[in-house]
Amino acid sequence: MNKVIAVFTKDSFLVPVAAIILGLLVGAVAMLAGGFDPILAYQSLLKKVFGDVYNFGETIRQITPLIFTGLSVAFAFRTGLFNIGAEGQFIMGSIAATYVGVTFDLPVYIHAPLALIVGGVVGGLWGALTGWLKAARGVHEVITSIMMNWVALYFSNYILSAFLVPEGQQRSKDVKDTAIITFGWLSEVFDNARLHWGTVIALAAAVFFFIVLWKTKAGFELRAVGLNPHASEYAGMNVNRNVIKAMFIGGLFAGLGGACEVLGVFHYQAIAPAMPGYGFDGIAVALIGGNTPFGVILGAILFGILTFGANGMKFGAGVPIELIRIVIASVIFFVAAHGIVRFFLKPILAKKKEGRS
Incomplete structure (x- = not known):
């Protein structure tokens, strides 16, 4: 204590x-x-968030993707890398989960987990590509990860328009009911707010972050490489492999966030003219949270409350x-x-x- x-x-x-x-x-x-009036404005913000169970549930829904992307950025930073590509990894996770959710016909106990796993792995591979470019070609991850965000946006739009969107429409078909991860009974308790299992998965991801990075040999190597790659290489650690591994795990978090957003909230994906912004907000969340898993959760809560409560300030205080x-x-x-x-x-x-x- x-x-x-x-x-x-x-x-x-x-x-x-x-x-x-x-x-x-x-x-x-x-x-x-x-x-x-700032007092009225902040009162209106709090009333919007905590005034009724539906809005409180929607605030939790808003916080969930921020935890995922915050963990993505924070994990990479803890290993000496700057993952500015969480946005693209989030998008790739969402499109992969959408594809599995729309095109596969499986039992519920296989379909939803498979869609989540595929979304997370695809996001991880998208991040690992940035890590490979740094490890193999020496290209700085900030440059490549930023560019990969735009590649992910346009590539996902191509996948949607070519394979998932019916002719004449701008959105995919709905994912099958067997792939939906809505938190049924709890959602009803919160007046049908769009709560889903992704919130539980996000908290579990934060625990995974802590255990892997501070309680395992692999985590020690990742942190050592981030602190001093030359000394780590001298000690026998594979620096390039750890760079790719760190970016994969960071991308895995963001990809899971994108998958949960599709399977738990919208149940479809639309052709997007712009990025959703969760990955960029994740940078701020990680910074506020001091790049620690528990801090990221608190940072996401703050960021989510301020973001969702903004409408309360608008309508309650002008x-x-x-x-x-x-x-x-x-x-x-x-x-x-x-x-x-x-x-x-x-x-x-x-x-x-x-x-x-």
């Missing part, structure tokens, strides 16, 4: 909390400058939705700018040190 308390009193916990508070304050100032992005951007800024946050925390930290001495 004392160890748990110690974790929550470290600077690593205080800095994100202070960053969130400062971000909300900056958002309040922006609202005041625009002639809006605040434009764009202002919620100012709040989110402010939080990210203060999380990144540790020096500014520590300046505000200096009196608190100084008192804590005096108390210990």
Whole structure:
């Protein structure tokens, strides 16, 4: 118990909390400058999220894909890589799950797991391709992963239009009922909110993240390669293989997120003119969460509440939705700018040190 308390009193916990508070304050100032009431706006946001069971359930639904993409970005970062391609991996996971869900005719106990597995593996392979380009050709993963996002978008649109979308329509057929992962009874409890098993899978993925990275030999190698590839190679570790493995696991998380979004929420996929944005939001979630699995969950909760509650601010206080992005951007800024946050925390930290001495 004392160890748990110690974790929550470290600077690593205080800095994100202070960053969130400062971000909300900056958002309040922006609202005041625009002639809006920030207290009413934040009350409206909370009312939208927690005012009834349906909206609370939909908030959980909004949080779920952010956990997946946040884990994807955080895992790669923990191994010394920058996975800016979670968006493309999310898209590839969704199109793969859609294909399996629409075209296969299997029993429910095989169909849904198969669609999830295929979605996750395809997302992982999409990430592994970026890792291979870095390992084999020395191409920086930031460049390739960004470009692979666009390749994934247009490639998925091609698969949809060529194989899954009926002529004259812009969306695929619905996935078969045997592939749907809706959380039936719990969804009814939340007034038919679109809750699904993906939320449970996302939490399990966070546990998997922790166990693999900090409790296994493979995880130790992944972290060692990220910290110092030259020393790791000297110690006998296969650096290139670990780079590809790290990007595969990161892509696996994002691919699972895309699969869950199709199978649990929409039950079809439309030809998309633009990216859904979950992968890019995952970068912010990972940053807010300090690139730890538990932190990612908390970051996704914050991000999901702010995003879903934006409509409450709009209709309850007349605040434009764009202002919620100012709040989110402010939080990210203060999380990144540790020096500014520590300046505000200096009196608190100084008192804590005096108390210990």
